[in-house]
Amino acid sequence: MAATMQDxxxxxxxxxxxxSFVVNNTKRVTPETRARVEQAMQDLGFRRNLVAxxxxxxxTRIIALVLxxxxxxxxxxxxxxxxxxxxxxxxxxxxxxxxxDDKKGGQLPALVGQGLVDGVVLMEVQMEDSRVELxxxxxxxxxxxxxxxxTSGLYCVDIDFDTSMQLAIEHLVDLGHHRIxxxxxxxxxxxxxxxxxxxxxxxxxxxxxxRIPPVVMPCPSSVPDGRAAAVRLASVSPEATAVVVGxxxxxxxxxxxxxxxxxxxxxxxxVVSFLTxxxxxxxxxxxxxxxxxxxxxxxxxxxxxxxxxxEGAPPTExxxxxxxxxxxxxxxxxxxxxxxxxxxxxxx
Amino acid sequence: MAATMQDxxxxxxxxxxxxSFVVNNTKRVTPETRARVEQAMQDLGFRRNLVAxxxxxxxTRIIALVLxxxxxxxxxxxxxxxxxxxxxxxxxxxxxxxxxDDKKGGQLPALVGQGLVDGVVLMEVQMEDSRVELxxxxxxxxxxxxxxxxTSGLYCVDIDFDTSMQLAIEHLVDLGHHRIxxxxxxxxxxxxxxxxxxxxxxxxxxxxxxRIPPVVMPCPSSVPDGRAAAVRLASVSPEATAVVVGxxxxxxxxxxxxxxxxxxxxxxxxVVSFLTxxxxxxxxxxxxxxxxxxxxxxxxxxxxxxxxxxEGAPPTExxxxxxxxxxxxxxxxxxxxxxxxxxxxxxx
DNA sequence: CTGAAAGCGCTTACAG
DNA sequence: CTGAAAGCGCTTACAG
Numbered sequence: 001m002a003a004t005m006q007d008x009x010x011x012x013x014x015x016x017x018x019x020s021f022v023v024n025n026t027k028r029v030t031p032e033t034r035a036r037v038e039q040a041m042q043d044l045g046f047r048r049n050l051v052a053x054x055x056x057x058x059x060t061r062i063i064a065l066v067l068x069x070x071x072x073x074x075x076x077x078x079x080x081x082x083x084x085x086x087x088x089x090x091x092x093x094x095x096x097x098x099x100x101d102d103k104k105g106g107q108l109p110a111l112v113g114q115g116l117v118d119g120v121v122l123m124e125v126q127m128e129d130s131r132v133e134l135x136x137x138x139x140x141x142x143x144x145x146x147x148x149x150x151t152s153g154l155y156c157v158d159i160d161f162d163t164s165m166q167l168a169i170e171h172l173v174d175l176g177h178h179r180i181x182x183x184x185x186x187x188x189x190x191x192x193x194x195x196x197x198x199x200x201x202x203x204x205x206x207x208x209x210x211r212i213p214p215v216v217m218p219c220p221s222s223v224p225d226g227r228a229a230a231v232r233l234a235s236v237s238p239e240a241t242a243v244v245v246g247x248x249x250x251x252x253x254x255x256x257x258x259x260x261x262x263x264x265x266x267x268x269x270x271v272v273s274f275l276t277x278x279x280x281x282x283x284x285x286x287x288x289x290x291x292x293x294x295x296x297x298x299x300x301x302x303x304x305x306x307x308x309x310x311e312g313a314p315p316t317e318x319x320x321x322x323x324x325x326x327x328x329x330x331x332x333x334x335x336x337x338x339x340x341x342x343x344x345x346x347x348x
Numbered sequence: 349m350a351a352t353m354q355d356x357x358x359x360x361x362x363x364x365x366x367x368s369f370v371v372n373n374t375k376r377v378t379p380e381t382r383a384r385v386e387q388a389m390q391d392l393g394f395r396r397n398l399v400a401x402x403x404x405x406x407x408t409r410i411i412a413l414v415l416x417x418x419x420x421x422x423x424x425x426x427x428x429x430x431x432x433x434x435x436x437x438x439x440x441x442x443x444x445x446x447x448x449d450d451k452k453g454g455q456l457p458a459l460v461g462q463g464l465v466d467g468v469v470l471m472e473v474q475m476e477d478s479r480v481e482l483x484x485x486x487x488x489x490x491x492x493x494x495x496x497x498x499t500s501g502l503y504c505v506d507i508d509f510d511t512s513m514q515l516a517i518e519h520l521v522d523l524g525h526h527r528i529x530x531x532x533x534x535x536x537x538x539x540x541x542x543x544x545x546x547x548x549x550x551x552x553x554x555x556x557x558x559r560i561p562p563v564v565m566p567c568p569s570s571v572p573d574g575r576a577a578a579v580r581l582a583s584v585s586p587e588a589t590a591v592v593v594g595x596x597x598x599x600x601x602x603x604x605x606x607x608x609x610x611x612x613x614x615x616x617x618x619v620v621s622f623l624t625x626x627x628x629x630x631x632x633x634x635x636x637x638x639x640x641x642x643x644x645x646x647x648x649x650x651x652x653x654x655x656x657x658x659e660g661a662p663p664t665e666x667x668x669x670x671x672x673x674x675x676x677x678x679x680x681x682x683x684x685x686x687x688x689x690x691x692x693x694x695x696x
Numbered sequence: 697c698t699g700a701a702a703g704c705g706c707t708t709a710c711a712g
Numbered sequence: 713c714t715g716a717a718a719g720c721g722c723t724t725a726c727a728g
Contacts, residue, residue, distance in 0.1 A: 004704095004705055015716075016707095017707085018713090047486075050459075051399055051463035051464060052704070052720090054706090055705080056719075057720085060399070069427070070434060080421065082422060095447075095459055097446065099443075100431065100434040100444065107438070111410075111445075114395055114397055114398035115397045115400070115720095116398050116408075223630040223631045282572050282601070283597065283632070352720095353722065362699085364722080365698070365699060368724085369697095371722095375697080376697065377697070377698085396721085397721050399720085403703095403722070403723090404703075404723040405722080406723095
């Protein structure tokens, strides 16, 4: 029913090869024959069959963005990763398709390594990620948005955690804060996401540099858990004047929770939402100060790295990008207390 | 390099057809030959080429969920649609792929109607949706999550707006509210999304039934716009005791905006987040009462309708599902005022 | 139960 | 500049 190249060739009175040359612009064709072919395509409403093309050329020009949506949906910054990646693919005349998978890559063999996609961009990368071996075994080109523990031989784009954390901490230090708690989120499973490990290491490094006693207070990733964390904060670190929170939902919950305990943000405690989307930013009262994830940029870079790889470029060092400090009203000058009080907490 | 069926056939000493029968379980094969073939597949690490299979069988077992992510990302309930659809596809041994497109379907011809996907599930449907004609022209099976103005001949699953609105309005009426404003969101473009039209019609119907003077106050879909709407509300409908808000971000902003004007939620005004995700629900203070979108269920139903269509089933009436009332703390008994005051607003 | 062979709709050396 | 033909790796009547 649908017209094939053969139909077009017949109607234009040329060979099927010539039609292919016209369609793909792969060889010189005289303007006259080209016109005849194009007319015939128009007449027949020809659309080339991508499957046949893929089989013959071993290329689909489709790349898959794989993320663990089956486990935790497409929340927060993920949307921006997708959009950035889709635009980049489209600009290079590729198609991006999002493939919802689980954290283990359980769906991966079904779609990948069977000729349907030219390559894969993998998100939410863990320090030890079984999907990396899986993709290697499936023999499909792939790049990571994020990093495993050992990145040698891999194509990666990621956040520059050190510089991003520096933005957050120095913003607070400049405001006179010296008791800055770091509240990373912990996800459902036990997997160690690369970004959690690296963000915490960056915090410890910055804390050391600024002589801040490091306090790390993990919190499950949800608004209610953020609320609950407000209670724990008082006992874990009563002298804290600022909190760097690694999850937008936790940040929103923490602010609400602190407020309902009579603590004023930012007068009593400053809060920074660290490497998150801007999702809850203005839904909070006051609007949050955020170091936002350069998500759409990383989506774009991930796709571009993959496309370079498809053209045979060798792996490079991971490409890193810094988050953007978006000032809000949840950070302010540290409250002045007597230094004695700050330096010597009452013994337990 | 990768083993083909021919390689497997050679190694097992059978014909390529027999390998195909084993791989697809399409014909009886004696246990002995089956075992030989399976051993050969194992030895060679055989994975069948889906592209070749698709070309020969005209089926890819891939369906695409198309949404306008290029225009407004994957926010709110969209994530749940994706997850519900992906699970349903997976359960039927299909693969779901998410295809980020724009509102006009600009990317559609590139992927669809060229043999790569067996069918399409379309989201964010407008009353007049050019993509419907496009998909018809591309001659690919598709179902809608949502409805155009005229649904005859189409496969649709959608929200039951009337019953969902009834849930919201009667929840408020039972609490003694009679001045209930409806605040739908207006999106960037001018397209009339089916759900906006139908939700508003449902509101007007319920308002009439309960003798509520209908007040419709559209608001752009963002938290800051929700805040701004708090100001407008006072002038547009000073006597309102409840607001039904058709967007989670607007609901969050409205609550914050009202509060910063000294209005207490829910004592002074009740707020219902209508047919939204639960996204901002507990980030708000107080947590919102929500009529939540049955998103993952609709995702599932959309895929299932498509699969039935692929098996040749004729179109049915649209399949409708009701939202779920999730009680929160943003609704309460209407404040008692003198009936006179309520019944006769001061003349302008 | 198994196999030989046509065919899916393209791409791409190779010849001319 | 154009064409005849092999081949991509499968599926599926058809025969036996």
